[in-house]
Amino acid sequence: MDNCREYLENLCSYVDGEVDDSVCREIEKHLAGCPDCRIMVDTLRKTVRLCREGKEEPLPEGLKARMEAILEKKWKEKFGKDEG
Ligand SMILES: [Zn+2]
Numbered sequence: 001m002d003n004c005r006e007y008l009e010n011l012c013s014y015v016d017g018e019v020d021d022s023v024c025r026e027i028e029k030h031l032a033g034c035p036d037c038r039i040m041v042d043t044l045r046k047t048v049r050l051c052r053e054g055k056e057e058p059l060p061e062g063l064k065a066r067m068e069a070i071l072e073k074k075w076k077e078k079f080g081k082d083e084g
Contacts (some may be wrong), residue, residue, distance in 0.1 A: 015044040035072050040067055
């Protein structure tokens, strides 16, 4: 499950079409079995589109951190894990 984090690193690039084919396939494979990451990609795509329609700027810097926060919250909900 922890490799969600690793994928997260690439999701932004993936949405932007900036990853290699092999990475792209790996991500898609992971997405097929991971609804949380699918939601993430969906959200990213919408954000990217909005950014592009609005102004020509790269992804907001805080976006990745926000995505991680969302994922982390989801994991905790899902696995009931908490520190301590
Ligand atoms: Zn995942």
